[in-house]
Amino acid sequence: MPTVDWNRRTWGGTHSWERDGDEWAHMASYCGQPYEEWKAGLVEELLVPGAVRGTSLEVGPGHGRWTEHLLERSDRVWIVDVNESCLERCRERFADRHGLNVHHTTGYSMEPVPDASVAFVWSFDVFVHLEPDVIVGYLGEAARVMEPGATAVIHHAGKPDWSLRLAPVNRRAGRPGRIAQRWLSQRRWRDDGNRSDVSPEAFARWAREAGLEVTGQRTSWGPDGRYTVDKYRDCVTELRKPS
Ligand SMILES: C[S@@+](CC[C@H](N)C(=O)[O-])C[C@H]1O[C@@H](n2cnc3c(N)ncnc32)[C@H](O)[C@@H]1O
Numbered sequence: 001m002p003t004v005d006w007n008r009r010t011w012g013g014t015h016s017w018e019r020d021g022d023e024w025a026h027m028a029s030y031c032g033q034p035y036e037e038w039k040a041g042l043v044e045e046l047l048v049p050g051a052v053r054g055t056s057l058e059v060g061p062g063h064g065r066w067t068e069h070l071l072e073r074s075d076r077v078w079i080v081d082v083n084e085s086c087l088e089r090c091r092e093r094f095a096d097r098h099g100l101n102v103h104h105t106t107g108y109s110m111e112p113v114p115d116a117s118v119a120f121v122w123s124f125d126v127f128v129h130l131e132p133d134v135i136v137g138y139l140g141e142a143a144r145v146m147e148p149g150a151t152a153v154i155h156h157a158g159k160p161d162w163s164l165r166l167a168p169v170n171r172r173a174g175r176p177g178r179i180a181q182r183w184l185s186q187r188r189w190r191d192d193g194n195r196s197d198v199s200p201e202a203f204a205r206w207a208r209e210a211g212l213e214v215t216g217q218r219t220s221w222g223p224d225g226r227y228t229v230d231k232y233r234d235c236v237t238e239l240r241k242p243s
Contacts, residue, residue: 002129002194004082004107010194011062012083020093021065024125030231031220041222042124043069046236050120050151057110057118057145059138059154060126064090070122071097078113080105108137113145121145121152121239128157128195128234132206135198139210146241152212154203158219158235159185161199186233193232200235212239 002010017023028038047069050056056074060081061067067090070077076099081087087102094100103112121142127135135156142152163185170177170184182192204214216238220228229236 001131001196003131004134006194007129008082012085017063017089020063020089021125027229027231028227031226031228033227038222038227041227045221046153046238047122048073050122050153054119054147055117056120056122057113057142059121059123060086061090062086062125064093066122066124067094067100070120071100074120075099076101078103078110078118080110080113082107108134108141110141110145113141115144116147118145119147119150121150121154123153124155127154127198127203128193128232130156130198131196132198132202135196135203136206136210139206139212142239143210143212143241146212148241148243150241151215152239153236154239155229155234155236156203157195157198158200158229158233159195159197160233161201164197164199164202167197188232195232195234200237203235203237207237207239212241214238215240 025035028035047066051070051073054074055076056070057078058067058070061079063086067077067079071094078101079087079090080103082105084104087104091102103110166184167181170181179189182188186192200217204217207214214237218236219230
């Protein structure tokens with residue numbers, strides 16, 4: 001499972017960031033769609049409706065692939081990341097934009113973000129790599145900073161619940177067990193995309209325990225659901241803080 005330390009080393013060190021995040025075109029090619037259309041559809045259908053008013057907050061902006069679109073629509077945007085180098089790249093890339101607020105977190109704190117001040121929380125390609133305790137921490141923090149009626153869109157791992165119950169048994173079986181576990185949970189023999197052991201059901205349960213409503217869970221968007229996060233069997237959960 002990817003730890004906070006792994007996330008720090010990978011995105012603050014080994015990853016090349018050659019296109020500031022747009023290098024991740026594999027989800028679009030997996031569903032047979034051009035990357036720019038896949039991305040534009042995601043922005044229009046899932047980011048724009050939430051980002052059109054007040055303050056937005058993004059967890060794990062990386063080099064600002066989605067931050068750019070939040071900044072075009074929200075009065076103020078908080079970005080929260082474990083890597084100072086990612087925040088620095090966003091500061092530099094968006095130096096001429098108003099309303100960017102930056103927080104370097106140690107894991108899941110959003111400490112400087114005031115209570116009930118955020119209208120929209122967005123995170124894509126981040127929670128897929130977060131362990132359950134960090135996700136639970138973030139959902140608690142999201143519930144604190146969201147204003148009543150605020151919404152959130154969070155992309156996370158979507159392994160089937162039943163397959164995760166077999167994980168401890170397969171782990172004990174060494175390499176063959178790990179391969180079997182990948183097949184059961186993601187229908188993949190190799191390359192699990194460093195997804196954490198999280199199911200849609202567990203994510204929804206943790207969100208409800210944090211006091212948030214789950215308004216939807218999906219794996220696709222666009223006409224006929226042609227754009228997907230199916231490559232690694234991910235899920236996108238939509239949340240709302242009760243008024
Ligand atoms: C795969 S990159 C995705 C970046 C961006 N969201 C995108 O889609 O282009 C993961 C990002 O999440 C950040 N990250 C990882 N763990 C985090 C955590 N616990 N809290 C905040 N950010 C985290 C990384 O530093 C990196 O910026």
